[in-house]
Amino acid sequence: MDDGTVVGLGLQLQEPEPGAFAGRGLKVVRLIRGAPSDACDLICEGDVLVGVDGHSIMASSFAKVSAMLRGDEGTFISLDLERTVSDHGVRRTRAFEVTVRGGRFFLPAESDADEVE
Numbered sequence: 001m002d003d004g005t006v007v008g009l010g011l012q013l014q015e016p017e018p019g020a021f022a023g024r025g026l027k028v029v030r031l032i033r034g035a036p037s038d039a040c041d042l043i044c045e046g047d048v049l050v051g052v053d054g055h056s057i058m059a060s061s062f063a064k065v066s067a068m069l070r071g072d073e074g075t076f077i078s079l080d081l082e083r084t085v086s087d088h089g090v091r092r093t094r095a096f097e098v099t100v101r102g103g104r105f106f107l108p109a110e111s112d113a114d115e116v117e
Contacts, residue, residue, distance in 0.1 A: 004106055004107060004109075005104045005105060005106050005107065006104070006105065006107045007072070007073045007102060007103065007104050008035070008036075008069070008070065008102055008103075008105075009035065009036050009037045009069060009077065009100050009102055010031060010032035010034075010035020010036055010037045010038055010105050011028055011030075011031065011032075011035075011037045011043070011049075011069070012028070012029050012030035012031075012032070013026040013027065013028060013029065013049060013062075013065070013066075014026065014027045014029045015027070015062060024050075024058050025048045025049045025050035025051075025057055025058065025082070026048065026049045026057065026062070026065060027046065027047075027048050027049075028043060028044070028045055028046065028047045028048070028049065028081075029045060030045060031043060031044075031045060032105060032107065032108070033108075034105050034106060035103070035105040036100045036101055036102060036103045036105070037100055040098060040100055042096075042098045043079070043081065043098060043100075044083065046083070046084075047081045047082065047083050048081065048082045048083075049065070049079060049080070049081055050080050050081065050082055050095075051079070051080030052065065052068040052069060052077065052078070052079060052080070053068065053077060053078050054078060054080075055068070056080075071102050072102070073102060073103055073104055074101060074102065074103070075101070075102045076099055076100070076101050076102075077099070077100055077101075077102060078097060078098070078099045079097065079098050079099070079100060080095065080096075080097050081095070081096055081097070081098060082094065082095050082096075083096070
């Protein structure tokens with residue numbers, strides 16, 4: 001039965017343009033409301049994913065990273081992220097790690113299921 005739910009983290013990622021972001025990883029362009037990545041309240045749109053489960057993704061294809069982010073419901077996945085912040089007019093990059101438990105969430109009709117991890 002197709003109830004409109006999927007299992008994952010609820011991140012929509014995009015490859016950044018060269019030199020556009022602090023890292024050369026994948027930019028978080030959207031968090032699906034109610035999905036695990038949104039519910040953890042630690043990941044923001046604009047963050048850059050640079051590693052998964054302690055492994056750098058810098059030389060990995062989008063397809064390989066996508067496969068690294070997939071798992072069964074309840075699987076814990078560690079995400080290494082970078083966020084560029086402005087502190088008193090000075091831009092700096094902050095690296096941090098978030099562990100998210102994959103779960104079932106409703107995928108709105110306007111979302112492209114192939115682009116959501």
